[in-house]
Amino acid sequence: MKQLLIVGSIAIDSIQTPWGSADSVLGGSATYAALGARFWTPVGVVGVVGTDFPERFKKSFRKYGIDGVGFRQVEGKTFRWKGRYNQDLQPTTLYLDLGVFGGFQPRLPDSLKRAPYVFLGNIHPALQWRVLKQLRSPKITACDSRDDWISTQRRGFLKLLKKVDIVFLNDSEVRLLTGLHSLVQATRVLARFGPKVAIVKKGEHGVLAASRDSFFTLPAYPLQKVVDPTGAGDAFAGACLGYLTTHRKVSWEVLCRGVEFGSSVASMTIEDFGPSRLMNATIRDVLKRSRVFRSLTRAIIV
Amino acid sequence: MKQLLIVGSIAIDSIQTPWGSADSVLGGSATYAALGARFWTPVGVVGVVGTDFPERFKKSFRKYGIDGVGFRQVEGKTFRWKGRYNQDLQPTTLYLDLGVFGGFQPRLPDSLKRAPYVFLGNIHPALQWRVLKQLRSPKITACDSRDDWISTQRRGFLKLLKKVDIVFLNDSEVRLLTGLHSLVQATRVLARFGPKVAIVKKGEHGVLAASRDSFFTLPAYPLQKVVDPTGAGDAFAGACLGYLTTHRKVSWEVLCRGVEFGSSVASMTIEDFGPSRLMNATIRDVLKRSRVFRSLTRAIIV
Numbered sequence: 001m002k003q004l005l006i007v008g009s010i011a012i013d014s015i016q017t018p019w020g021s022a023d024s025v026l027g028g029s030a031t032y033a034a035l036g037a038r039f040w041t042p043v044g045v046v047g048v049v050g051t052d053f054p055e056r057f058k059k060s061f062r063k064y065g066i067d068g069v070g071f072r073q074v075e076g077k078t079f080r081w082k083g084r085y086n087q088d089l090q091p092t093t094l095y096l097d098l099g100v101f102g103g104f105q106p107r108l109p110d111s112l113k114r115a116p117y118v119f120l121g122n123i124h125p126a127l128q129w130r131v132l133k134q135l136r137s138p139k140i141t142a143c144d145s146r147d148d149w150i151s152t153q154r155r156g157f158l159k160l161l162k163k164v165d166i167v168f169l170n171d172s173e174v175r176l177l178t179g180l181h182s183l184v185q186a187t188r189v190l191a192r193f194g195p196k197v198a199i200v201k202k203g204e205h206g207v208l209a210a211s212r213d214s215f216f217t218l219p220a221y222p223l224q225k226v227v228d229p230t231g232a233g234d235a236f237a238g239a240c241l242g243y244l245t246t247h248r249k250v251s252w253e254v255l256c257r258g259v260e261f262g263s264s265v266a267s268m269t270i271e272d273f274g275p276s277r278l279m280n281a282t283i284r285d286v287l288k289r290s291r292v293f294r295s296l297t298r299a300i301i302v
Numbered sequence: 303m304k305q306l307l308i309v310g311s312i313a314i315d316s317i318q319t320p321w322g323s324a325d326s327v328l329g330g331s332a333t334y335a336a337l338g339a340r341f342w343t344p345v346g347v348v349g350v351v352g353t354d355f356p357e358r359f360k361k362s363f364r365k366y367g368i369d370g371v372g373f374r375q376v377e378g379k380t381f382r383w384k385g386r387y388n389q390d391l392q393p394t395t396l397y398l399d400l401g402v403f404g405g406f407q408p409r410l411p412d413s414l415k416r417a418p419y420v421f422l423g424n425i426h427p428a429l430q431w432r433v434l435k436q437l438r439s440p441k442i443t444a445c446d447s448r449d450d451w452i453s454t455q456r457r458g459f460l461k462l463l464k465k466v467d468i469v470f471l472n473d474s475e476v477r478l479l480t481g482l483h484s485l486v487q488a489t490r491v492l493a494r495f496g497p498k499v500a501i502v503k504k505g506e507h508g509v510l511a512a513s514r515d516s517f518f519t520l521p522a523y524p525l526q527k528v529v530d531p532t533g534a535g536d537a538f539a540g541a542c543l544g545y546l547t548t549h550r551k552v553s554w555e556v557l558c559r560g561v562e563f564g565s566s567v568a569s570m571t572i573e574d575f576g577p578s579r580l581m582n583a584t585i586r587d588v589l590k591r592s593r594v595f596r597s598l599t600r601a602i603i604v
Contacts (some may be wrong), residue, residue, distance in 0.1 A: 054434050056411075087483050088483075181390075182526075182527075182528065183390050183506075184524040184525060184526060185526060188526070202507070204485075205507040205508070205521075206507070206508070207503070208524060215524055215598055216598060216599070217508075217521040217522075217524050217598055217599055218521060218599060219508050219519040219520060219521045220519075222486040222510060222519050223486060224484075224486060224487060224490070225440055225487075226484065252340075256600075285499075296517055296518060296519055297518070297519055297520060297599065298600070
């Protein structure tokens, strides 16, 4: 049995940034989340790819202990994204072809239905809902989303929020959903939409987290050099949830540690193109990064 | 002898924000810095006001233990600023009259020449330099600046940076000065321009601090309600320096604590129009805010 089930996109990305470019690298929300989580726990991914999906990418999943039992390869093309980031790390989509991902219907193999921890990547809220319905006895469920689902599938997403434990959104998504400009207010309000915890990712400006009665904030790891922000938010969520699987009881303090590890893993993701750095990293690298991160944000080390 | 000498503007501000407005309130960089520092140390302010400067404002300074010996009242009008903030807290100047501040020539009374701690508010770099030259045996000197001085008086400001211990700039100022977009890089580079410590204020996104070999970052205090950001940066610098005066040796850890207190005081400043909240606050309020702030940013309270 896999501890953490991740459902989302698996893609082939081509990326341009002011600092360089990468062509046809492994991408997708499920990919980054799984690679972020794998430091702490075995992961099962449910996703779909086309016949053009390279064998070496499949090997990558296996290499990092990511279970491919929910991984379907069907006739057609893999989801492809080509994008360019400006120096403020805002992306512009240059090319997008959903391919077989356009008809993605997540069906969970029995072994994954019993996963205690679940991350629903930013797929259509109706599909996220369908995954929830297939789960036997989840302990902690979490979801992400994106601007277009929040605009066009608002009701479906709000319904989903009543059923998940943790929601991860970025700054623009939470503003869109709550109609609030202040991110501190918006994060608190999001935590009242249903989930126990709302986590708002602000990229280079760090993260905010709220429950009904607690609040937590961290700056981003002060990276000297940003190479490629692709997937950092998904790796953040994956690492955060991965860490949570190692605790029998998820207290607020454990959640805050999870956010800290999420931030550390996200900062490493950004240091190289695509998932390269995330793939090369060991748990020792992650723990070291977290230690440094803590020392950079603590006035007093007691 | 006053511990901390502050040189800068004293103004009468009229402020509009999306959340309300305030007319003809006490303002100016020296005012906010002094009010931020007074929790920890006696402060002497050097500045100039016109004959229209209300008696009640003078009383305010005395009330908060701010020495008026370097405080000159001359024929003419007090510096007046009227501005409007948008919801992103970006200001637009609606009206500006430098008045007697336009001809400000800071001359230090003997008692202030011996101040061990000195903050040079964002006046012309040549005037900041002139103040430095009048000091007898400063222990720690710090300066601020603003976009127009960095653009038009670049050489003068760079010369000043070789002589001060701490420089406080905001995000746009440090980008302008260094030509670097990454604030982490820009903060590190700023610390190599001469000062021992560079502190970059990012408003709602927190603060970065660098020395030649250390780095520190904090998020902003997660305020539920922003009322008026005027003076927050100056109150930050004042509080940071005020805290430093309480330590015989200013280690990196002490500096980081100063940054933490600066953030706490800045967040309080923003909670009401003009300097109202800063004036009402006691050191107990500041310590309480700092304790809460720490608990909001620490995953583990050891």
